[in-house]
Amino acid sequence: MESFESIQNKLIRAISESSDREKIFSLWEFWNGKNSNLSVAEPNSFYNSEKPMTDEEVKEYFKEEESILPDYVTKMIERGMDDVKNGRVIDNEEVEKYFEEWLKD
Template sequence: MESFESIQNKLIRAISKSSDREKIFSLWEFWNGKNSNSSVAEPNSFYNSERPMTDEEVEKYFKEEEIVLPDHVIKMIELGMDDVKNGRVYTEEEMDKMDEEWLK
């Protein structure tokens, strides 16, 4: 992880080199707490190009991926489901009692 001083120096250089008035004013307002409140809201955009995603972009971005589990994992899940189905499980109280005995 980068050191605090390194990040601080990079930030100072970026501000010094920037000619983007909107960014500088937004940073100044953020730093001075002018935009801070306890309500939940969308963050102020630093970029004019920021826009809401289209429905197609949302679908593409949040597309569900097919997850393929290895055979040994599927077998373990099936064994666990069989244990539940046949009552080979412990109650929370039984587990707490086992934990207490184990910790003695």
């Protein structure tokens, strides 16, 4: 078994080199008799600190909301869908061609 002085020196070194505030505060509370149970846990991560969601909270979180668009937006979308269905769309090359012709004018 290690000597008392050796354990004391290791403890002092561990405290002075530690940057874990929770462990140091827990040790301080234990030393001063505020907490007789010296159980030092690792700090909670972001995810461990979150409480789990209930089934109702999950349903509410992922509930889809219905968006009502103005009539003119709905008509624009419908016209665009009709154009796609009927092949009245132009690709990027055609757009560039029209743009080049427009620049020449």
